Amino acid sequence: MAEQEYPIKQGKSDVSRAARLAIAPMMDWTDRHCRYLHRKLSRDTLLYTEMVTAPALVRGGATHLLAFNAEEHPVALQLGGSDPVELAEAARLGAAAGYDEINLNVGCPSDRVQSGTFGAVLMKDPGLVAECCAAMIEASPVEVTVKCRIGVDDQDPEAVLPEFLARISAAGVQRFAIHARKAWLQGLSPKQNRDVPPLDYALPLRMKGLFPALHLSVNGGIGSLDEAEAFLEQGFDGVMIGRSAYHSPAEILAQADRRIFGSGTDTDPVGVARQMMPYAADHIASGGKLAQVTRHMLGLFSGRPGARIWRRVLSEQAHLPGAGPELIEQALCAVLDAQAGDRGSETRGSAGTTLTV
Incomplete structure (x- = not known):
């Protein structure tokens, strides 16, 4: 299949480098508060917005959906439309708003999305x-990319995916994020489409051999x-992680800059929690609610001592009238107490072991 080279347009950041690790766009999850938290955990990872529909922006004038914090760079806007x-x-509009990349959604299986084609x-x-x-490439001064599936319904991915990549890359797209699972558009819910049918990582990897000039995640x-x-060692140019990064953000992102990008040092979720306090205060001062920020922080200490009490304090109290950023400090103090207790238990256990030897 003939390939054609196109100049890669760039925004404020080197998105091709950042795409080595990306957090997947997720409806109702990767809003600007979520992205701000993720950026505090990792300087280098590429972040994506929730899908924003082109009709909402163009016909509905909903340009407020394009709002983001300047600290989020590198950040990509995902669009839905046909x-x-x-x-x-x-x-x-997205490029004018300052996004580093414009991404077209060709992967979401929900009925609501299908109804809009x-x-x-x-x-x-x-x-x-x-x-x-x-058309998007012609209009945008920053790079246009595609997130897709390996196929849908009764399509044969072995035949469909290479043809899809060939035709879309011929239009000028040079970077793709490939969800390695077919989507069933009838009979399965979006949740079921996350588990059925089985993943096929080998097929997208073979596409890298067929299309060596393309950047494939x-x-x-x-x-x-x-x-x-x-996956990076196998030959993929990038990896995109979704739900795991949302539910356990520190597990994925705190070490990402060092391990994936070879730069920087690991971040401490305790420090990140404290950095979120002035951000939450600003959001509340502008008319927002604390829970709109803290709902994305519930998994910050996942797998660590104090994780349960952290979740309980924030989930039970952040929605209450008058809740402010001091609740984050309260929850954090409970975490630190739990961690101190855990270290004390380890010390006592070690001492006990020494005495009985």
């Missing part, structure tokens, strides 16, 4: 996707930095 003219205008259903019409991408079911490193 009309080349609307997507081109939405891409232009967005998401994974577009895998059935690569010609339309190519037309949309070409793998997505789907990846739950740790160890797994991410293994």
